Amino acid sequence: MTTDRGTGLCVVTASVAKQGKDDTENEDFAATNLTTRRFAVVDGASDAARPEVWSRLLAQSYVNDELDLTRVAVLDELGKRWHQEVFSADLPWFARQKLSHGSAATFAGLALNGSAFDGEAVGDCCLFQLRDEAIILVFPLDDPAQFTNFPDVLRTHPPAGHDLDTVHRQHGSWLPGDLFVLASDALAKYLLERPEAARWLEQLLASPDSFADLVAEFRADGLDNDDTTICVVRP
Numbered sequence: 001m002t003t004d005r006g007t008g009l010c011v012v013t014a015s016v017a018k019q020g021k022d023d024t025e026n027e028d029f030a031a032t033n034l035t036t037r038r039f040a041v042v043d044g045a046s047d048a049a050r051p052e053v054w055s056r057l058l059a060q061s062y063v064n065d066e067l068d069l070t071r072v073a074v075l076d077e078l079g080k081r082w083h084q085e086v087f088s089a090d091l092p093w094f095a096r097q098k099l100s101h102g103s104a105a106t107f108a109g110l111a112l113n114g115s116a117f118d119g120e121a122v123g124d125c126c127l128f129q130l131r132d133e134a135i136i137l138v139f140p141l142d143d144p145a146q147f148t149n150f151p152d153v154l155r156t157h158p159p160a161g162h163d164l165d166t167v168h169r170q171h172g173s174w175l176p177g178d179l180f181v182l183a184s185d186a187l188a189k190y191l192l193e194r195p196e197a198a199r200w201l202e203q204l205l206a207s208p209d210s211f212a213d214l215v216a217e218f219r220a221d222g223l224d225n226d227d228t229t230i231c232v233v234r235p
Contacts, residue, residue, distance in 0.1 A: 008235070009034055009112075012204045013041075014211035015229040019219065027051040028184050028229035031059035037112040038063040039231050041125050041182040045104040045153055050086040054103035054156055057082055062109045062120075069120055069154075069167045079156035102157030108182050112235055117180070119170040123151035126188035128181040129174065133199040138192065140168035147189045180233040186226035190218055204232050 013030035017023055027044035029052065040059040044051025057078055061067040068074045079102065087099060106123025119127045121140040124147050129137035141147065152166035174180070181201055183191065191198050197218065204211055215228050 009037070010205050010234040011039065012208040012211075012232045013230065014204065014208055015227065016212050016215045017227055019225045021227075026227050026229075027055060028227040029055035029059045030182070030229050030231045031056075031063045032231065032233075033063035033065075036063060036065045038065060038109065039111075039180075039182060039233055040107065040109040041184055041229050041231050042108075043106045043123070043125050043184040043227065043229065045106075048103040048105075049098045049101060050082070051103050051105060053085050054082050055105050057085075058105055058107055058154060062107075067109075069122070075154065082156045102155055104153035104155045106151050106185065107154055110180055110182055110231075110233065112174075112233075115175075116171070116173050119172075121168045121170075122154050122166050124148075124185040124188065126183055126185075127170065128183065128188075128191065128198065129172070130179040130181065130198055130201075131175065131177070133202065135191070135195050135198055137170070137172065138188075139170040141188065142192065144189050144192045147185060151185070174235055176235075178235065180235075182231040182233075184227060184229040186224040187215075187218070187228050187230060190223045193222070201230070201232055204230070205234060 011032050015026055015028050017026040030041045032039045040062040042055040042059045044055040061078055106125045108121040108125035108127050110127055111118045119139050124141055126141055127139045128135055179202055
C-alpha cells in the first residue's frame with residue numbers, strides 16, 4: 001500500500017492477493033514515479049515462471065521511462081534482467097526447465113504530460129478515466145465479454161510477445177477533478193459489469209488502507225478471486 005501527495009498529484013497503489021494466498025504469492029505489481037509522472041499496473045501470468053519478478057521489472061521500467069514497447073530490443077534486455085534475477089545453478093531440474101519457457105504478464109501504463117495523458121496496455125489490465133464519479137473512458141477493453149483466460153501478454157522470451165499489434169495506445173486530456181484508475185483484470189472486469197462501484201474508488205485517496213475491505217465487499221458481490229491491484233491517480 002502506498003500513498004503520495006507530492007508534486008501536485010494524489011496517488012494511491014494497493015494490492016490484495018487471491019483469497020487463501022498470502023502477500024508473498026501475489027503476482028501483480030503496481031509502481032509510480034512522481035518525477036516522470038508515470039504509473040503502471042502489471043499482472044503476472046500464473047502459469048508462467050516467476051511472474052511476480054517479471055511484473056515488478058515491467059512496472060518499474062515503465063515508470064522510470066525505460067520501457068519502450070515499440071522496441072523489441074528493450075523487451076529482450078528486460079527479459080535478460082529477469083533471467084539474471086531468477087536463475088540459480090542450484091535450482092532443481094524442473095525449476096530450470098520452467099524458467100526456460102520464460103514468464104509473461106499483462107500491462108497497463110499511464111503517463112501524464114501537462115493536461116494530456118497517454119495510456120499503453122497489453123492484455124486485460126485496464127485504464128479508467130472518471131469524471132464526477134462516472135466512467136468516461138475505459139481502455140483497452142470496454143466490455144466484460146472481452147475478458148478471457150488467454151489475454152495478450154508481454155513475454156520474457158522470444159517471440160517475447162513481440163507482436164507489437166498487441167500494444168494498444170490511448171491519447172487524451174484531463175480536467176481538474178478527474179480521476180485515473182489502473183486496474184488488474186479482475187477489478188477491471190468487475191467495474192465494467194458494475195460501473196456504479198467506481199465511485200467507491202475515490203475514497204482510497206483519503207483512506208488507502210480500506211482497499212482490502214473494499215475488495216472483500218466486491219468479492220462477495222461477484223469479483224473474481226484473483227490478485228487484485230489498483231493505482232488511483234488524481235492529477
